[in-house]
Amino acid sequence: MPQPTEHTYQVNRRLAIDTLEAGQGEPLLFLHGAGGLAWDPYLDALAEHYRVIAPFMPGTSKSNDISQVRDLWDLVLGYYDLLDALDIDAVDVVGHSMGGMIACEIAATDQSRVKRLVAIAPAGVFDIDNPMPDIFAMRPRDLAARMLVDPDSPIAKAIATLPDDVDDQVEVLIQRLSTLNAAAKFLWPIPDKGLDRRLPRIKAPTLLMWGRQDGLIPVAYADIFMAGMPHAHLEVLDQASHLVQIERLPDALRLTLAALQGPASTAA
Structure with a gap:
């Protein structure tokens, strides 16, 4: 190789x-x-x-x-x-x-x-x-506010209500995204x-x-x-x-x- x-x-x-x-x-x-x-x-x-x-x-x-x-x-x-x-x-x-x-x-x-x-x-x-954000230094809810077109969309709400514990945020977000996608509510x-x-x-x-x-x-x-x-x-x-x-x-x-x-x- x-x-x-x-x-x-x-x-x-x-x-x-x-x-x-x-x-x-x-x-x-x-x-x-x-x-x-x-x-x-x-x-x-x-x-x-x-x-x-x-x-x-x-x-x-x-x-x-x-x-x-x-x-x-x-x-x-x-x-x-x-x-x-x-x-x-x-x-x-x-x-x-x-x-x-x-x-x-x-x-x-x-x-x-x-x-x-x-x-x-x-x-x-x-x-x-807008300037490009440092997406690796932003909290998930701040990133959502920066990158999402519709602040009232299901994905925006899923991110806005994440737990404050940073260690739990990614796991919870993945679970919520999977649920939204499975229900055909997220495009x-x-x-x-x-x-x-x-x-x-x-x-x-x-x-x-x-x-x-x-x-x-x-x-x-x-x-x-x-x-x-x-x-x-x-x-x-x-x-x-x-x-x-x-x-x-x-x-x-x-x-x-x-x-x-x-x-x-x-x-x-």
Whole structure:
């Protein structure tokens, strides 16, 4: 298996981006969710076919402070700068969770930079009108107030009434989210104020991948993306949740490679 190595790129005067990279061949940009960067078997498998470039989400590595990124567009432009620093004109992009949402924004903002797109259960917490919060330093109820569109939604109420004991908050929140999702009462909104309207701009052939048992982002959320993405294909895998690429690795890898080996965007 290719062993990932860490690199740091000073992509502009203000922002440095750390990456893990492994493999050879055509470049592949992999964007993680807000949980940070974990090199996993899915990336191992992709690195057997591509030069995988996996940036740390700014703010989750020791060398990058979250204050470096002011909003969603700042982060999108930072990834364009990263491609420039790597001397890459156009690239295949795979993104998971928040990384999937950002991958969609990258493909929508400049159609020439993304040849093919794979978005795995994409979702986001960005608000383009406010600075990006340090989500790892906020109490859950403060984070909910910052990131949720509807303060009266079931999910907002579930977070607002969490116990004060920090050790119990995560466990209770997971239980409540599972209950809300099972009752079909929770559909995560697109809280960045307009991604749904920008989705039709994406010209890259796109694979959307979801796990049917996703306890975080319900499969119904895919309908928002499919309604606005004429070049998208949806695959929903049973017996998998938000980490479908880990829980159904062989199937997720097969679908990903098929998507990445298909026709590229004519805008690239």
